Amino acid sequence: MQILKTIEELQDIRKNINSNVGFIPTMGALHDGHISLIKKARLENEIVVVSIFVNPTQFLLGEDLNTYPRKDEADKKICELCKVDYLFMPEISTMYSEEEILIKAPNKSYILEGLARPGHFDGVLQVVLKLFGIVQPTNAYFGKKDAQQLSLITQMVKNLFLPINIIPCEIVRENDGLAMSSRNVYLNNEQRSDALLLSKSLYLAASLVAKNEKNTSILTNKISEMMKNLNVEYIAIVDREFNEIETIELDNTIILIVVRFEQTRLLDNIWI
């Protein structure tokens, strides 16, 4: 595995690759969720590139940019073990200049995460577009956990006609059901235990749907009831394009929950 710090190094290498390139952009603090993306990419591509870059433009003022978990040495080991070919770890000053062309997520993205974190997705799209420019991947892998992000990146690639396949990957969970997240380390024991209600309530909702309950208000109420002791930020039932829906559409629905534990926001969702 080669670790690259500069864009020029990576571009020079990329120029001479004619086979498929699989790409997993990350902010590091790699967990089994990331590893599942890397493994999938490893199976599907001749060359696998991982980037680790805690992107400042997607953090809002007051968010956890400075405390975001960093585990560079462990991350390198993980990538090495997963047989990554190139690990790209640029500095902020490598990725950004003083004045930048900006990317604006569409107005309709200002719901759910876009509403809770205004400008967040502009930063996500900006850094992903930069990374796509550098890596020129054939296939790029994103987890379904950040469902709205995945939807917007898919839209960006479509809008800009980039010759890149966006590959959505399943959520990976701890044994007890908690969705993997680099931010789970922020939780204390009590919060960690309460956090199980996210996946549990999603599973409940899915089982009700399986029993033919299609009314999204009823489902939302059931989830809400189960989470009544938590600081729920939102429960949403949307189609794959993030329009709110009144009736579950099989193979076209996502149920999303966000719960806040002090400063930590935990996201989970289930695709139906």
Next chain:
Amino acid sequence: MQILKTIEELQDIRKNINSNVGFIPTMGALHDGHISLIKKARLENEIVVVSIFVNPTQFLLGEDLNTYPRKDEADKKICELCKVDYLFMPEISTMYSEEEILIKAPNKSYILEGLARPGHFDGVLQVVLKLFGIVQPTNAYFGKKDAQQLSLITQMVKNLFLPINIIPCEIVRENDGLAMSSRNVYLNNEQRSDALLLSKSLYLAASLVAKNEKNTSILTNKISEMMKNLNVEYIAIVDREFNEIETIELDNTIILIVVRFEQTRLLDNIWI
């Protein structure tokens, strides 16, 4: 020459090209300025792609979107004669969907053309990025006449680390000095004659610089004096990054003029 209407056709062709691709994006109504770009591309690339697309998102409300000169048949002939390989002529509905990721030119672009036409450059960058996504050119050719546009496109490519060379091309002029523009057809005889003052005053300024006049206020006044009977929108002397300067910097200066003839804005500039 193959004429393509859909993105899929062009993408399919592009996939199988491994040699250099030169690209000239245009809004059609091709004149000798465009032809010089095409000829340059023809010399420097195995494959040459021209696009003709009157991009609605770069026109402001009340501008000449609906009356912009269209000469599809003549344009096809010109491209054929210039040995273009692929002429891409998409419809608006091919290029745009209902909801779009937007590109925002940086705040510092809201001067000169950016100030006169707020939002114009956002539309330019959006369509250029789309076209770059489709064509994946090695080299893309732009005239120096739209100097601020050229500067912003260069910045976008740099910001997004696109593996594309932006090739600035010299302004082509009529025999009497008028810079070629598709909008010159809007001028009546008197205006056409008055319009000669643009290039004449730029040449005057350049000759003064050659005689060691470096003070930009003095130069601006000289130009201004020569144009006193015209409706001058702005005269600006900037460095290549469009910062206004007080003293001419050789090989790093652009002098720009915009004059309005009724609804028609004529641009000209000279690079020093």
